[in-house]
Structure formats: structure tokens, C-alpha cells
Amino acid sequence: xxxxxxxxxxxxxxxxxxxxxxxxxxxxxxxxxxxxxxxxxxxxxxxxxxxxxxxxxxxxxxxxxxxxxxxxxxxxxxxxxxxxxxxxxxxxxxxxxxxxxxxxxxxxxxxxxxxxxxxxxxxxxxxxxxxxxxxxxxxxxxxxxxxxxxxxxxxxxxxxxxxxxxxxxxxxxxxxxxxxxxxxxxxxxxxxxxxxxxxxxxxxxxxxxxxxx
Numbered sequence: 001x002x003x004x005x006x007x008x009x010x011x012x013x014x015x016x017x018x019x020x021x022x023x024x025x026x027x028x029x030x031x032x033x034x035x036x037x038x039x040x041x042x043x044x045x046x047x048x049x050x051x052x053x054x055x056x057x058x059x060x061x062x063x064x065x066x067x068x069x070x071x072x073x074x075x076x077x078x079x080x081x082x083x084x085x086x087x088x089x090x091x092x093x094x095x096x097x098x099x100x101x102x103x104x105x106x107x108x109x110x111x112x113x114x115x116x117x118x119x120x121x122x123x124x125x126x127x128x129x130x131x132x133x134x135x136x137x138x139x140x141x142x143x144x145x146x147x148x149x150x151x152x153x154x155x156x157x158x159x160x161x162x163x164x165x166x167x168x169x170x171x172x173x174x175x176x177x178x179x180x181x182x183x184x185x186x187x188x189x190x191x192x193x194x195x196x197x198x199x200x201x202x203x204x205x206x207x208x209x210x211x212x213x
Contacts, residue, residue, distance in 0.1 A: 002051045002064065009044055015092070019049065019066075028066035031076075031094030032117070037068065037180050041173070048179045052076075054087045065091055068181030071098045082130045084123070092117055093127075099188070105131045164200045165191060168207065 005028070007021035016029045017038070028049055030038070038044050049066035050073045065087055067073040075098050079090040094101070095116055104112050105128065113124040165187050172183035190197070190206040197203045 002053055005049045005051055005066070006046060007049075008046050009038065012039070015088075019047075026064055028064045029088060029091060030066055030068075031072060031091050033095055033097060034066075034068045034072065034181070037184065041180065044180065045173075052087070063087065068179060069185065071185070072181070075101060078131055078134065079127070081134075082123075082126050084126065089118060093119065097184075097188075106135065108132065164197065164203050167200050168203045171204075172207070 005019055005021055005026060007019045007026070009017045010020040010025055011018035013027070015032075015035065016027050017035075018025045019028050028051070038047070047068070049068065050070060051067075052065045052073070053062060054065065055062040065076070067076065072094060076090055076094060079085060079093055080087065082090070085093075093116055096104070103109075108128055110121075110124045110128060113119050113127060114121065119127070169180075169183045169187050172178040172186065173180055178186070186207050187203070190203055190209075194202075194206050197206060
């Protein structure tokens with residue numbers, strides 16, 4: 001059973017990528033959010049993908065579902081418990097960062113859920129009922145930084161924060177070799193700990209004050 005793949009993206013598809021691992025090309029289905037993160041990079045380089053394999057009589061062929069980090073994989077498995085959601089339907093719901101999606105569930109925000117592709121009133125109710133009922137258990141599965149919503153920033157603060165965050169993420173990926181999802185997590189957690197940061201070097205210090213787990 002495939003658990004994780006390390007490789008480079010050979011081809012882009014609408015909801016998946018062809019991941020080249022040595023001389024083999026694997027079609028790996030990604031969430032909209034992970035797909036967007038990778039497409040935003042001019043050259044993603046070698047990436048690490050957590051893998052789940054699905055195959056049953058209702059599928060035309062086996063499918064590989066991939067995640068850029070274990071947090072997204074954990075949320076995916078929670079969504080798979082919602083009645084009527086197949087693996088690809090659950091994956092398509094992950095169009096937001098994990099922390100935002102958890103906040104949406106915590107706030108019982110059916111309206112925003114329905115803004116996601118393929119989610120109607122009935123499906124939104126099912127998702128909220130299933131995941132809100134397991135929020136206590138989910139708190140043991142996710143790090144504290146993903147369990148609380150950050151304090152909203154003003155437009156000027158948001159612009160500054162976005163600029164330095166992007167700079168630091170790029171350096172973490174290109175120079176320090178962090179996978180994109182891990183770099184995103186490190187930067188976001190640093191900004192949640194200290195949202196007043198306005199300099200790139202200060203954000204670096206905050207990232208490595210705690211460092212990767």
C-alpha cells in the first residue's frame with residue numbers, strides 16, 4: 001500500500017497532477033487548496049505527498065488521493081464520515097486552509113459551506129452535523145494553532161502581513177527545503193503567535209523560535 005510519495009510534477013490536470021517518481025508517473029488527485037498552492041509556485045521542485053488509495057466496484061479504476069500535509073489528510077478522513085461523500089467529493093470540499101475550514105464548522109457557517117463547489121443545503125447540514133458532533137475528538141487530532149481563528153487584521157496590516165509571509169514562505173521552500181504545506185503552516189503559526197510582525201527578519205526569527213515539529 002502506498003503511504004507517501006516523493007517526486008516532481010510532470011503534468012498538471014484540472015483536479016490532479018502526474019507525479020513523477022523516478023521512472024513512474026502517478027496520477028494523484030489533490031484538493032483545490034493544495035492544487036492552488038502548487039500552481040502558485042513557478043517551480044514547486046520535489047514535493048512530498050501523503051497518499052490514500054481507493055478502489056471498489058463503483059470506481060472505473062483505482063485512485064490515489066494526495067495531501068501536502070497530515071493536517072489536510074486528517075480533515076479529509078473526518079469528511080469521509082459524512083454519509084454520501086465519496087473520496088473525490090470529500091476532497092473537492094477542501095478549498096480552504098484547514099484552520100479556516102475548522103473555524104467554519106465551529107461557527108456553524110452553513111452559508112459559507114454552501115459556497116463551496118458541490119455543496120447544497122442538504123450536504124451542508126450533513127457536514128455540520130457530523131463534524132460539529134466530533135469537534136471535541138478533532139481537538140485531539142489537530143494542533144492548537146488550527147483550532148482557533150486568528151484575530152482579523154486591518155487592510156493595511158493584512159497587506160503587510162501577506163507580503164512578508166509570502167517572502168518567508170518562498171525562502172523556506174527554495175533555500176531551506178521545506179515542503180510548501182509545511183512552510184505555509186510554519187509561517188501562519190508564527191503570525192498567529194505574533195500578528196504584529198512587520199519585518200521579514202522578525203518573522204524568520206519567530207518561525208525558528210519554535211521551529212518545525
